[in-house]
Amino acid sequence: MRHLTSALKEIKLAIFDLDGVIYRGNTLIPGADTVIQELKDRSIKVRYNSNNSTITRDTYVKRLKDFKIPSEITDFYTSASIASVEITKLKENANIFVIGEIGLRDELQLAGHRILTNPLIEDIDFVIVGLDREFTYEKLSIAQRCILEGKALFYATNADSTLPVAKGLKPGAGSMVSSLITCTGQNPIRIFGKPEPFGIELILRDTQIPPEQACIFGDRLNTDILAGNKAGIKSIAVLTGVTTRKMIDEVKDKDINSDINLIPDLVVEKLGEIFTNN
Numbered sequence: 339m340r341h342l343t344s345a346l347k348e349i350k351l352a353i354f355d356l357d358g359v360i361y362r363g364n365t366l367i368p369g370a371d372t373v374i375q376e377l378k379d380r381s382i383k384v385r386y387n388s389n390n391s392t393i394t395r396d397t398y399v400k401r402l403k404d405f406k407i408p409s410e411i412t413d414f415y416t417s418a419s420i421a422s423v424e425i426t427k428l429k430e431n432a433n434i435f436v437i438g439e440i441g442l443r444d445e446l447q448l449a450g451h452r453i454l455t456n457p458l459i460e461d462i463d464f465v466i467v468g469l470d471r472e473f474t475y476e477k478l479s480i481a482q483r484c485i486l487e488g489k490a491l492f493y494a495t496n497a498d499s500t501l502p503v504a505k506g507l508k509p510g511a512g513s514m515v516s517s518l519i520t521c522t523g524q525n526p527i528r529i530f531g532k533p534e535p536f537g538i539e540l541i542l543r544d545t546q547i548p549p550e551q552a553c554i555f556g557d558r559l560n561t562d563i564l565a566g567n568k569a570g571i572k573s574i575a576v577l578t579g580v581t582t583r584k585m586i587d588e589v590k591d592k593d594i595n596s597d598i599n600l601i602p603d604l605v606v607e608k609l610g611e612i613f614t615n616n
């Protein structure tokens with residue numbers, strides 16, 4: 339029987355980033371399905387934490403099913419679902435103006451909020467910004483007015499600068515967030531996605547697992563690894579996505595001013611390396 343590497347012996351909860359760790363685009367990263375099953379066989383809880391706010395958790399369940407990875411809707415914590423939980427704590431049945439896609443709108447509506455597309459400015463409680471591939475000047479103008487002329491509070495799902503696609507990069511949610519920062523002179527009150535630790539903290543609370551028995555697997559230092567380190571859980575960089583060993587060495591080699599929170603506790607070429615045969 340294979341053994342879990344000694345660095346992860348105490349682990350009771352494994353949190354996975356999705357893109358670059360479990361799959362790349364529409365392709366399963368070889369071995370990811372087996373690793374997840376082997377963790378579950380050892381009674382280790384598995385949860386997924388993605389900054390992508392454009393897809394509903396329901397769609398994620400279907401996507402993983404296509405890769406023969408069984409999951410439930412409650413296994414997923416996206417920046418949209420986290421936004422929904424946190425906004426609901428602030429106000430129930432709020433009126434919200436969204437710059438974002440169906441994943442974000444659905445999560446907010448499921449929690450009982452109203453999404454208004456052409457609102458009376460003074461009706462809006464929150465402006466929430468996520469990745470919107472139909473972002474327009476008009477949407478930006480409405481969001482600006484809700485904040486400056488109305489009473490709306492500004493929140494963002496995440497601030498990723500880029501979005502990796504099959505052939506290179508496209509603008510990430512951070513591009514839309516920055517536009518609104520520029521035209522309002524305000525920063526979001528809170529950003530729900532990684533590298534902020536809210537998602538991980540929510541997972542720890544829901545699973546009742548203490549931080550020292552949890553870990554996150556991610557392919558990005560400035561989101562996954564930083565969030566894991568901020569939350570005080572073990573962070574494991576997987577080199578199947580955007581980060582290379584050279585990039586990690588460069589962060590480590592920087593002078594004392596570098597952010598030690600960007601350094602993972604463990605680095606593996608692929609997920610399967612967390613198991614050894616002896």
Ligand SMILES: [Mg+2]
Pocket residue numbers: 355356357358359556557558579
């Ligand atoms: Mg990733």
